[in-house]
Amino acid sequence: xxxxxxLDCVSVAFDYxxxxxxxRSCRRKVQNKRTDDDxxxxxxxxxxxxxxxxxxxxxxxxxxxSSNAFEGxxxxxxxxxxxxxxxxxxxxxxxxxxxxxxxxSMPTYENTSDKCVVNSFSFPDNDGILERTPPMSDxxxxxxxxxxxxxxxxxEQREATGGLTANTCNLEDKAALDVQFPKPVCVDGDDLKxxxxxxxxxxxxxxxxxxxxxxxxDDDEKLYSSRKCSNKFTSYKSPAxxxxxxxxxxxxxxxxxxxxxADVGIKALYRKRKSCYGYNAWKHETIYKRRRSPDRSSVxxxxxxxxxxxxxxxxxxxxxxxxxxxxxxxxxxxIEVPETATVGSLKRTVMEAVSVLLSGGIRxxxxxxxxxxxxxxxxxxxxxxxxEENLTNLGFTLEPGGTSKVPxxxxxxxxxxxxxxxxxxxxxxxSAAASPNADDVINSASIVDNNLELVPYxxxxxxxxxxxxxxxxxxxxxxxxxxxxxxxxxxxKPKRTELAQRRARRPFSVTEVEALVQAVEELGTGxxxxxxxxxxxxxxxxxxxxxxxxxxxxxxxxxxxPQQRRGEPVPQEVLDRVLKAxxxxxxxxxxxxxxxxxxxxxMNRGRALDSGVSV
DNA sequence: GTTAGGG
DNA sequence: CCCTAAC
Numbered sequence: 321x322x323x324x325x326x327l328d329c330v331s332v333a334f335d336y337x338x339x340x341x342x343x344r345s346c347r348r349k350v351q352n353k354r355t356d357d358d359x360x361x362x363x364x365x366x367x368x369x370x371x372x373x374x375x376x377x378x379x380x381x382x383x384x385x386s387s388n389a390f391e392g393x394x395x396x397x398x399x400x401x402x403x404x405x406x407x408x409x410x411x412x413x414x415x416x417x418x419x420x421x422x423x424x425s426m427p428t429y430e431n432t433s434d435k436c437v438v439n440s441f442s443f444p445d446n447d448g449i450l451e452r453t454p455p456m457s458d459x460x461x462x463x464x465x466x467x468x469x470x471x472x473x474x475x476e477q478r479e480a481t482g483g484l485t486a487n488t489c490n491l492e493d494k495a496a497l498d499v500q501f502p503k504p505v506c507v508d509g510d511d512l513k514x515x516x517x518x519x520x521x522x523x524x525x526x527x528x529x530x531x532x533x534x535x536x537x538d539d540d541e542k543l544y545s546s547r548k549c550s551n552k553f554t555s556y557k558s559p560a561x562x563x564x565x566x567x568x569x570x571x572x573x574x575x576x577x578x579x580x581x582a583d584v585g586i587k588a589l590y591r592k593r594k595s596c597y598g599y600n601a602w603k604h605e606t607i608y609k610r611r612r613s614p615d616r617s618s619v620x621x622x623x624x625x626x627x628x629x630x631x632x633x634x635x636x637x638x639x640x641x642x643x644x645x646x647x648x649x650x651x652x653x654x655i656e657v658p659e660t661a662t663v664g665s666l667k668r669t670v671m672e673a674v675s676v677l678l679s680g681g682i683r684x685x686x687x688x689x690x691x692x693x694x695x696x697x698x699x700x701x702x703x704x705x706x707x708e709e710n711l712t713n714l715g716f717t718l719e720p721g722g723t724s725k726v727p728x729x730x731x732x733x734x735x736x737x738x739x740x741x742x743x744x745x746x747x748x749x750x751s752a753a754a755s756p757n758a759d760d761v762i763n764s765a766s767i768v769d770n771n772l773e774l775v776p777y778x779x780x781x782x783x784x785x786x787x788x789x790x791x792x793x794x795x796x797x798x799x800x801x802x803x804x805x806x807x808x809x810x811x812x813k814p815k816r817t818e819l820a821q822r823r824a825r826r827p828f829s830v831t832e833v834e835a836l837v838q839a840v841e842e843l844g845t846g847x848x849x850x851x852x853x854x855x856x857x858x859x860x861x862x863x864x865x866x867x868x869x870x871x872x873x874x875x876x877x878x879x880x881x882p883q884q885r886r887g888e889p890v891p892q893e894v895l896d897r898v899l900k901a902x903x904x905x906x907x908x909x910x911x912x913x914x915x916x917x918x919x920x921x922x923m924n925r926g927r928a929l930d931s932g933v934s935v
Numbered sequence: 936g937t938t939a940g941g942g
Numbered sequence: 943c944c945c946t947a948a949c
Contacts, residue, residue: 823943849937864937869943872940 641700645716687715826861828870833890836867837874837897845871845905874898 655669686693688704690713700706705714828836839855848864856862877885878895 825943846938848939866943868938868940 639706641705643705643714684716689713690715823861827887830888830890830894832856832859832862833870833874834894836870837894837901839867840871840905841897841901844908845902871898875902878902 655666655673661669686703693703695703835855836851839851843850843854848868851867852862852864856867874890874895875898877890878898882889882892
């Protein structure tokens, strides 16, 4: 190996104390003994470590204050909130989750809980700028043996009344609900940039409050992945989502789920990236975000501060189409709450469902005369959308999932066989015009009043596990399947909302890296627990797995050209030590560690022998 | 609970 | 950073 060869001709700059690998059960004791040891060198090491720890702490504080903005109080508070809730959930959920494993029916839930199907959120026309579009479709109610199935055919335009309209809602049964957002999402002002490219950009107002960013970002993410997944998809820019104004609900989202959403969003990103990028995809997070920026600027617009402002200045190259969206029909959300649940808890449950839906990424479908427009490359005029036309024939759908989402009709043939990556890619493209039946199904099992556990599957599954997409996309028409969907988590390991959270990324500082390298030099690469105890004992956020992972990346970093390295540059000297130690310990690993260290002429000569430890 | 390795 | 098999 390169490393080894290098190792042979490089003089050793550090000592390798001969620390025998003790049985795990005694290692902690050994560690303690070592600490008490009078050995000068070790004391020096401890001093060094102490100072290092100080630096680390210092750095940690400053970095968390400056760079990790989203780890702030909200983060902490949210975690606490979740934790509190979890405690309430845990017990009942345990039995639930274990039961849910593979069984197909859970009569208990049928009997004890009420289910609602949330079909659409609409936005009151509060700005007077919205134009009406007529209903494009309706609920289709399919009657079954034990319940009703609401098949959501897609877009539905709702009268905007500003309140909660429960047209068919009956809390004693599954019910179809129309839920309206207090504030609208408006779309208008599209420019046609080229005849062959539907490049919708927005030029309208922007949300004045913070909450819009999430949605915009999600949209962006989705957009990005779409592109990644399909080269043919390049002409699709984005629907112009102009504004999402803060509301009671959105505030709630922001407050209660802001962090969650952000996190899940990242997770979703990660998963999507992973499926696209493969190995070490998480490394691309930063780049990914950077890359998205240009798109964002074309989506978010002018009057709120996030905009680029360029859109509205675009000269009229041709006739533009102005339209407004008054309400989106959302994918169905199955919600299950007990009769004893409060209205507040119901709200929260819907909230969560929506949050999950959004966090999983959403996609916009376009309907013209009630028909899905599947070809994203067609121009608006080619599609029959023009200023001359009566735009009341134009409709939109909000569909769950990003690009990994496979529309139901496309995978209904065999819902068990996961799509191959190739299939996914091709489906991604088509998914832009996905069936409105690609409903999002969310099962919410209720435990105690005010404590509703949300078990999202589809949106999360679709993002987290592309391979299980097809399962998540089992069509709804058959009642049995609906029951299964509503009651049995589709993925083997249901991911609770809490579990969907990902630890914040915390790049290692050079100081930390040095401490790590130091420890590995001394302890080897197979004793991460000891490494942790030695060099990161007080760094709670660094687990030994983290250290192991960091070492892995360090070795990789050290073996690539400096140009390919990212993040805070690690001094070459440190990287050299990494390679050296890597080479050494890969040569003297396992049970031969101690002996190898003692025998190696370049490393630590005599030291191991001095320690008197033998294997 | 740790380690190792793939994702 | 996550997940999990293997120990």
